[in-house]
Amino acid sequence: SDIAEHVPILLRYGHVCDRITEFGVRAGVSTSAWLGAEPDRLICYDRNVPECLPELTEIARANKIEFQFVQNDTALVHIEPTDLLFIDTTHDDPTVRAELFNNHRAVSKYIILHDTELFGWNGEGPGTSGLSPAGILYPLMDFLLENPEWRVRQHLKNSCGLTVLERLRWRVEFRSGSGADGAKAASGRLKAEADAQPMISEAKAEMEGPG
Numbered sequence: 001s002d003i004a005e006h007v008p009i010l011l012r013y014g015h016v017c018d019r020i021t022e023f024g025v026r027a028g029v030s031t032s033a034w035l036g037a038e039p040d041r042l043i044c045y046d047r048n049v050p051e052c053l054p055e056l057t058e059i060a061r062a063n064k065i066e067f068q069f070v071q072n073d074t075a076l077v078h079i080e081p082t083d084l085l086f087i088d089t090t091h092d093d094p095t096v097r098a099e100l101f102n103n104h105r106a107v108s109k110y111i112i113l114h115d116t117e118l119f120g121w122n123g124e125g126p127g128t129s130g131l132s133p134a135g136i137l138y139p140l141m142d143f144l145l146e147n148p149e150w151r152v153r154q155h156l157k158n159s160c161g162l163t164v165l166e167r168l169r170w171r172v173e174f175r176s177g178s179g180a181d182g183a184k185a186a187s188g189r190l191k192a193e194a195d196a197q198p199m200i201s202e203a204k205a206e207m208e209g210p211g
Contacts, residue, residue, distance in 0.1 A: 001029040002118075002159055003030055003114055003159060003160070003162075004159070005158055006114070006158075007029070007030075009156070009164075010030060010034065010112070011033055011037050013164065014033065014034050014037025014039060014084065015037050016083075016109070017039055017083035017084040017109060017110070018039055018040045018041070019039060019041045019042075019081070019083045019084070020034045020037070020039045020041070020042050020083065020086070021043045021079050021080075021082040021085045021086070022034060022044040022085075022086045023074040023077075023086065023087045023088065023099055024045075024046055024074070024087065024088035024089040024114075025044050025045075025046040025052075025056075025069070027050070028052035028053075028055070031044055032059070034086070035056065035063065035065060035067075039083075041067075042060065042065055043068045043069075043079070043082070044067075044068070045069075045070045045071075045077055046069070046074075046089075047071065047072070047074075048071070049069070049071055050069075053069055056069075057069075074087075074089050074095070074099055075094065075102075077103070079103050081106050082106060082108070083107070083108050085103060085104075085106075085107045085110070085111045085112070086111075086113075087099050087100075087111065087112070087114070088113070088114040088115065090124055090125070091115045091124035091136050092119070092123030092124055092125065092133040092134065092136065093123060093134035093136065093138045093139050094133075096136040096140070097138075097139035097143075100139055100140070100143045104143070104147060104150065108167060109166070109167055110164060110166055110167070111150070112162065112165070113136065113162070113163045114162055115136070115160045116140070116155070116160075116161035116162065117157050117160055117161025118160035119135045119136055119160075120135045120137040120161065121137060121138075122134075122135050140163070144165075149167055150165050150167055151165065152164070152166075153165065
């Protein structure tokens with residue numbers, strides 16, 4: 001599996017989450033990791049029903065985890081509140097853009113994306129005129145710029161790439177208000193934007209090439 005090396009990372013984040021939502025089950029490797037973290041509730045979405053669904057359901061039942069599988073197009077889904085959203089579906093700009101922008105408000109802690117190296121600039125599948133579709137770093141950069149309450153917590157290049165986004169809790173607490181609270185809100189926005197800049201700057205430099 002191309003995500004096997006990241007299973008310890010998934011477990012580490014999963015252990016601090018009570019509710020986990022997964023976009024893309026595939027062979028069930030990441031799903032098994034989430035079950036191993038023993039959350040209270042795990043909801044998984046995929047366009048196709050995975051062959052491993054009976055085994056996953058049994059693992060969840062044995063560990064008293066509330067488990068639900070939903071067959072649906074994740075580009076159209078609006079999820080219920082969750083602590084962690086994992087994204088590993090169709091790796092192109094339109095799909096990931098919809099998944100991020102439609103659902104980030106329902107996520108309280110982390111958004112984790114797989115294949116951010118393999119399909120970073122060039123997306124999965126055939127595009128128009130024989131060209132690859134735009135990759136998933138484009139919507140990711142737009143998302144970080146438009147939502148400064150989120151920052152890149154971790155980015156790994158091995159095993160096709162894994163990127164962890166973290167919601168800044170204090171950014172939510174001080175989002176509105178005037179006076180001292182307003183000053184904290186402004187400070188929070190600036191800090192969050194600064195946190196996002198390293199990955200964005202690096203990505204832009206790679207796109208533009210050596211100066």
